[in-house]
Amino acid sequence: MTDRPLSTKERLIRTAAELFRRRGYSGVGVAEILEAANAPKGSLYHHFPNGKADLAQAAAVWSSDGMLRIIAASFEPALSFEEGCRTLCYKLAKLFDISGLWETCPIAGALTDGPENTAFRELSRHLFDGWIAEFEHHAMRFGASPEEARRKAEHFFILMQGGWDLARSRRDSDIMRRLPLPG
Amino acid sequence: MTDRPLSTKERLIRTAAELFRRRGYSGVGVAEILEAANAPKGSLYHHFPNGKADLAQAAAVWSSDGMLRIIAASFEPALSFEEGCRTLCYKLAKLFDISGLWETCPIAGALTDGPENTAFRELSRHLFDGWIAEFEHHAMRFGASPEEARRKAEHFFILMQGGWDLARSRRDSDIMRRLPLPG
């Protein structure tokens, strides 16, 4: 693990991502993020000219990248699409446990509430599509036809999102482990 | 349709439910609810001594009751569990269209963001369990064993929640209509 001190910008993004994921965009104030990241106000508006909104988007992108890495790490060693799904579910369940059973989808947290904002919605759609494309890629790697792969990818995405919701409501990470995967 | 004028309390609950559903608990201010419901501040704190938090819980309960009615209306005339699920999905898709493609799960909206509040989380769990119990009931009505019914009910609930998320992100109600129901 590289422990070299993170830049202020990096710290802002990470702490913002964590907080938004827990309590949503509108649920977290700029002041709270600043304090948790140990950063002064000036830095925020230096790195993110549009303030909170910019930061939330950066946080969502950062979270999505992390998620893509977890997806890859789950599917690459797998011997079938279903095995990859299962492994990913177990990883997510573990992260959910570590988080204290409160975190949901990081993108939903950072971008879903707040204003009915087109930019936010489009970014969330774009990032979600990135995950689905990754699922799709692995499904095809295991021999699925393009249509089949797309179907399977969207299906798994929906299960994952729904599972996250129910897991948080019940505070039970086993929901993720027992997700009703097809096949 | 009974069009007799609603009481102030009723108006507060309904407009709050609608707003929370769109932008989440923290995303909507008390002032905005008051204005939309055409109610003065004094009334809010008369009917809901704990203010916004009480109102959100009432709104969630009201929304959940509405949802239970839609569930019943979908499953009662159905000839199989799967047909009930399908009908419900179509009804939800239509409501989603009417809402302008922004609304999510009403309970998630009112209770999910905001403080990491035990009362909120427990109520959301309770209400979700009510929906699942209803699904379970209908699954058994069509001959499923108790375990099978529970499995099917939770499975469908997860698909529904996940579907809501993806439908909103894509602004596409067809996601709900094409939900990958088993069987």
Added chain:
DNA sequence: ACAGGAATGGACCAATTGGTCCAGTGTCCC
């Protein structure tokens, strides 16, 4: 008719919201 509680309207409040501005401080390259 009238007592009394329910409901309303709205003035008022401290705290917090997201945001601006700028004088300083570092740090890098010439």
Added chain:
DNA sequence: GGGACACTGGACCAATTGGTCCATTCCTGT
């Protein structure tokens, strides 16, 4: 050493936040 510029610290701001309080009005049962 000096110019340039990225970055920081924090004072300051108007607007909004959720909430309190109370005098008035409405509505009910007797």
